[in-house]
Amino acid sequence: MGGQSGPTMDSGDFFDQSEFVPSSKSNAPSKPVQDRSSSSSGNEAGKMVVGNGSPDSYKVVFIKDNVSVHPTQNASERISGRLRLIKQGASLFMTWIPYTVQGAARRGTSIMKSTEKDRNLYTIRAVSLAEMRSIRRHTPPFGLQYVIIVLTSGLAFPPLYFHTGGVREFLSTLRNHALLVRSNDDSNVYLVNDVQDPLQRSLTSLELTEVTPVSVITPAAEPPPVVTKEDDVEPVPEESITSSSMHTSVYRQGVRREASREIINVLEKFSMVTKFARDTTAHLFGESRFLGNSEMDLDRAPMRLRNDDASKSNIEFQTLNRPQESNSDGKEAVAKGEDETHRRLTGVEKEKIERGEKEKKEEKEEKKKSAEEEAATNVGTFELVDGTQNDSPALVWGRARPPPLGHEEWATFLDSEGRVVDPKALKKRVFHGGVEPNLRPELWKFLLGHYKFDSTYAEREALVALKREEYKVLQTQWKTVSEDQARRFAKFRERKHRVEKDVVRTDRTIPFYEGDDNKNVDILRDILVTYSFYNFDLGYCQGMSDLLSPILHVVVEESEAFWCFAALMERMAPNFHRDQAGMQAQLSAVSKLVQLLDNPLHDYFKQNDCLNYFFCFRWILICFKREFDYNDVLRLWEVLWSHYLSEHFHLYMCVAILKRHRRKIMDEQMEFDTLLKFINELSGHIELESTLRDTEALCLFAGEKGTACIPPGTPPSLPVVEVDAFPMSL
């Protein structure tokens, strides 16, 4: 465990060379290590107690340092250790031995008492490959890679996080020694020794209820494992671990069951532990926040994986991240957390942090190459237990999306007169779950700002009537232009023509706009021409029809759709300004965000002359309208319009998508042309839900630093109102 106490512990953990093989080595792809063979003796299969002087030899075929278990979301409670695959005769065993307390203590480091127990609990002394059911590989686009191993017994180990990469090598080594089959259902799942007998597969609720993480059940179910000396010894020298420690601590049920794939999924969920990992690039994200996290946790009991405890850790997480009521995007809350942290840090600790940071910078230079390799997955990330409260602001990868907001629930958001009591809660709800299609017409009016949240039923009714009249008047302004007048009114003809030629080229494959003489296409035209009179300075620009189309489709009523569109344009108009300043502002914000969240990718773009980010142009101009199918666009726009985590969620989304393809982009050495083509062709191939989750994580993760990348007034923020500004010259 970490070399430093308190706040810097986590980073120290990563950088403390004395504990691990030298960084150059530990960051290099792990190669199977040919170990000096030593004597050992095999016991019954699956249980191996190797004594001294045994004739059988064993061989370490894989070794990886800095593989850790994250019992809680707190980085400080990460338990790091060494993962090994050991071959003995025809059998292969996996061991994971945590680094020791004493080892850490000897280096003058304090460590939480509780983790000692944890270490025993989580230690994998030796598990035979024959006992493994499946291995799932998780390589999130921005987070640590980890694997979850499910045993044939129905138990699962907690995720093993590979802090310095090596999942692929781990799997390929396994493949060399065992039958590893990729699951048909999920290419990230490897079935070990899969017996293809569907009859044997059963899925009973009984089995599910019996499922418990190995680490939790072990001590109770079996006599505690013999605590070997090695547990107290720094496990650095290979020889120091005698094979006597390798007896299995896996709780075994009497009957082995064929776990179905569904079971595997459930099992893995149980094994999900909260984590709050950080990494080499974490210095970008505000040390104090992370450090604060560990510091604050020092006086808390460690949290153990359990469904009930998970919510506890959630609560704690929220104290750091829960957006305040007064604030629409949660930035303040994070800042508050930081403040608190600062207050708690003593001068000494602060000094330590500074020193640590300096050291880290030096390390960084050295590690640049390997960091580049790892950056994709190393932007630390957090993950909470599956199935905890839906309203947690924290991200859960793999968390099911809550059901969309329906009428019944919507009513609970309103007071007796129809005011939205807690707009923030509503936005949050929409952000996470979206809105049921039949509620959209009403809710979109709020989200877009046409209806005020604090308006009453009566006020809204009046507004609708008033606005209908107003719309009529606006429309009359151009509908009454006679042919004769139009002949002398080139500007009008031109404007109308521009709209007309575009509405017939907008979403005509959607049933709502399909076919010749479609009435809705006419309405689309009428609204757009009317808008170009309502906002004559801006007029009509391409892209507007893409923005209006879904709105009309949802809202249906013409005048209401117009006002919804007009409200949206209050925010989006700068996208269409002739000087393109609004677009430039957003593109440059994306550039800054990439620099923050994926510096190697930023460097790559820089080297390849791609920093104008023009390849994101269409994404931003029309809010990904062309990148997803129609229904997904509706779903996405609700999320964006909730402005829950950020008004600029779409910019984070650009980063999330780019990050997801960073490997390919860089491996294939894409340049401006090829990149543009590649990005264009992603259209229709972006999975929305996972992208939203990634974006949410990025957004939370970037926190204040992310916000700082986006200058005030960047669309779609409402324009900054300058009180004494001179009226714009026309």
Next chain:
Amino acid sequence: MSYAYLFKYIIIGDTGVGKSCLLLQFTDKRFQPVHDLTIGVEFGARMITIDNKPIKLQIWDTAGQESFRSITRSYYRGAAGALLVYDITRRETFNHLTSWLEDARQHANSNMTIMLIGNKCDLAHRRAVSTEEGEQFAKENGLVFMETSAKTAQNVEDAFINTAAKIYQKIEEGIFDVSNESYGIKVGYSTWTASGGTGGGNTSAQSGGCCS
């Protein structure tokens, strides 16, 4: 798929003149009037044969709207050929040709082959620009000229292939350094690398279409 050369084309011109329809007609041999308007750029590709050599055309169909110009300008970079399109039924699209040409000259490489195209020639009854005017403009500006219809496919094939033939001819004449990709030409399988520059071989590049 292997090719001797890959040429990058761009299609430019006012919005609504039929750029996307021309591309679709050339790559898919169909006319789809409900095609979405273009935002940013779209891509198409097709193999053709010139002088018995397979040539891949990678075509960039750009957005025509004025306010997107700052973006579309960045697409000129490294294009070997351009189709500059106007709509024969809308005079203003013809009037804007000069500004398009200026853009092209300024942002593309000077050896880019530009084909001027008067599209929608199936709408003869609504013609607002005569063929002679188109020819005249092309002559004055050193362009190849053709009238097409993306709807009936008239001359569409030729417009693209004749442009490729011109580019090919320039390669044969050694005008391009084909190893320099900024000319919008990529050399495909290695046998052809040698033929870049002044390399021998016959120079009969015409594909048999009519021309200007």
